[in-house]
Amino acid sequence: MHIFILRRLLQLIPVLFGVTLVAFLIIQLVPGDVAQVMAGEAASEAQLEQMRENLGLNDPLVVQYGRFLGDLIMFDLGESVRTGQPVMDIIAPRFIITVELALWGMVVAVSVGLFFGILSATYRNTIRDYGTMTLAVVGLSMPNFWLGLLLIYWFSIQLGVLPTSGWGTWQQVIMPAITMGTAGAAVIARMTRSSMLEVIDQDYVRTARAKGVSERFVVYKHAFRNALIPVVTVIGLQFGYFLSGAVLTENVFAINGLGRLVVDAISQRDFPVVQGAVIVLAITFVFVNFLVDIAYRVLNKRIDLN
């Protein structure tokens, strides 16, 4: 197991290189003169030169990348060209909010998804199964900003029980978490159902029944533990989508998360902030996948860990 983790960690190195390289190239790939784009049409030549110097754009690319990496290792993502604040300081609080939002979304997605997935599988081809799976298709097809707006309309405007915006209190968490988690719940429910159906006909499930294990334990202990293995992968992927897809939910509920920060930074052409956000998100994504991989191996005893 240790060897497996170590090997996976080593494999992360080239991935992280790739990620940082892409993020680094964002600035390089902006069409035209980056300094010009960032400073705006009205900037003088002297201002532009100053900006190039600040961004280190006059050095060869390799040198720039090297410096970029060096700074990154020290958690230095540069400064915002708008406010001059360190990018790290701008991103950190917003990132925490987005992670919170994504985690609450996951709570909804996983609990609702697993519950309905198992329900559907144990009552396969009955009205409960069809009902659940129809709901899942609806949940999957509904754009989440639309769902968010519907929730605001019902709970905030009609019933007046939940606040329309903001982040922090538990009332403020409920609607964004549902908005965020619904599509994920649908995906997880469908995956759980098909995975359960595959497992429920396995020989070892029959063995469990033959031992006299009650049907409830057959489903939740013997079948579910095995069905979970592929579902874990899907859950991990969902978390990644949640992080990167948070921007819509954040906008609907006016939550100051990383997504909104990025949108604002793009419109203000504050590329160091965009770059920093991309790197933070990408590294989180890679790390989550790493954890999923390990969880997968722990659950799946059949894979030789070495």
Next chain:
Amino acid sequence: MTTPLFEAKNLQKYFPVKGGILNRTQAQVKAVDDVSFAINPGETLSIVGESGCGKSTTGRAILRLDDPTDGEILFEGQNLMELSKSDLRQKRKEMQIIFQDPYASLNPRQKVKQILDEAMAIQGVVPKAKRPERIRELMEVVGLRPEQAERYPFQFSGGQRQRIGIARALSVDPKLIVCDEAVSALDVSTQAQVLNLLKKLQKDLDLTYLFISHDLGVVRHISDRVIVMYLGKIVEIADKRDLFDSPRHPYTRALLSAIPIPDPSKTRERIVLQGDVPSPMNPPSGCRFHTRCPFATDICKAEEPELRSTTFMNETHKAACHHIEKIAETEKTSIV
């Protein structure tokens, strides 16, 4: 002496086992380890053994479906190891294989006639205009109705699918057919049909078979000569009659005694081997069978026995055991 149609010399097939932090090759599974044999034209040579003994790997290696690690494979005197990919493809029409589960190797979206047509097209043996006629002929040869060629594989029973597999192999007029557990998945009554068909085809078309099976009953029925493998090595090779009537290697003897006989009135002494087959990754030293052998002595642990014959054995009969004489001796006394 006849020139063999096929010969394997010192055939080896190792599979690397990867591991460690850098995923390097850490060990080798010696699935086939220094195996030599020859197949004469028109005969059926069988390879028997239990799972993991290397019999199927041998079958695949000699067709270069998996490239052997080392050794020579000679077909009509030509070393297949030296052939380029395209030359090898040409040669493949001479050597076909039939698998245990024909369904897995038949494209479910193709009608039987398309499957057969494709096989002929790839080898370019039959001109396109003549193929429909040939397909009809092949269907009849394997005991199916020509109009059944319009059906898809799933519309056939297991035994019929195996007939399709045979028809496909025959479509290119091969000389050698490797049958890899070809009847193992079939019920007894269908198995008998397919075995009889294989025998008949051999007579009619002058085919040579390498028959790989774990079922010694089937092997006795179909073979002229038999090879017994254990952990990647040949432990005994003999004409059928010699092998079944006077097996010399203790493993062969145990294997034969382990098979239940469908006759409750026959009682016999069974040699029940203890334990499981050791891992081929780390095979026992000396004779690989010594860990389970009731006759093993120190020499068996230290020295690997050669395949050999002795005075009381036919010269075509060879066993890889240090104690052939001693075991024959104890047998005599126990019978008396």
Next chain:
Amino acid sequence: MASNEQTPVLEVKGLQTSFFTPDGEVKAVDGVDFSVNSNETLGIVGESGSGKSITSLSVMRLIQHPGKIVGGTIELSGEDLLKKSKQQFAKYRGNRLSMIFQEPMTSLNPVFTVGSQIAEAVRIHKKLDKKAAWQEAVNMLKLVGIPAPEDRAKRYPHELSGGMRQRVMIAIALSCDPELLIADEPTTALDVTIQAQILELIKELQEKSGMAVLMITHDLGVIAETADKVVVMYAGEVVEQADVKTLFKRPLHPYTQGLMNAIPRHDIDLDELEMIPGTVPTPQNMPSGCRFAERCPYARDLCVEKHPELATPSNNVDEGITTGQTRCWIYTDEWDGPNPTKGVATNQ
């Protein structure tokens, strides 16, 4: 037979199990009767599609949707199992009757240790605490001949060989000392040398506990070596029933005869294997007469028209020869003329 006096451990009467598919009802088992006494092994032999596995699963009430037991009784020491509620029956399953399956590779749950899988059965039925159940699991592993049982109990199934896994399955099945063990093709997936070990083990454990064994197999060799009585099934029905010696000495039904002559033997040379032409009829086109008629070399109009009953022969059997029961017109008074199977020698 003295055993006629005792109540059989298992008595199955008129068992019917059907599958309700979109194409209609498929009668997989259609009126099967048999019984097994304690310390006795009943072999059920047949090819795929004969209904032998469905029969054994029916006894365990393990038939899953869309299958259903639609008729008959299954009595365990006189109690009708089909009358029990699900909860009541769960107390019997794995306790008073238990089962081992064909595929030891897939029959154990890959995510739990083998020890915990044995202990689970013990905990359910013997109400032992965790520690005592684990100890019992280790004892069971020892009983089924697994070396270093303390260590093996902590292993996962994939770490054990096929033979070892089947021993674990036997340990689970026997952990609560059942009256009846159903073994459904227990050695089909194993190598012959391992098969010999497993069959030996089952016999040994039966001698110790006196349990009844139902041995389901396609292999007449296994039947000959393990069974006391034999039931031959074909297309969902019993076509012949006899004690093992009688069956092999004088198989009555043309199907049984054909089966025996179709087996390639390693101990004798056969010129040509007898073939049973054709295939088993599909449940959708089940013949209304004798189900074997279309493959039978002796079939007459009578066979095609009327469905025979399983009965003791009243015709065409030599005086003084013991026979079992068979489902064939040849051995009834309605058959006009001599026994056409008479000259047919089996390989015995």
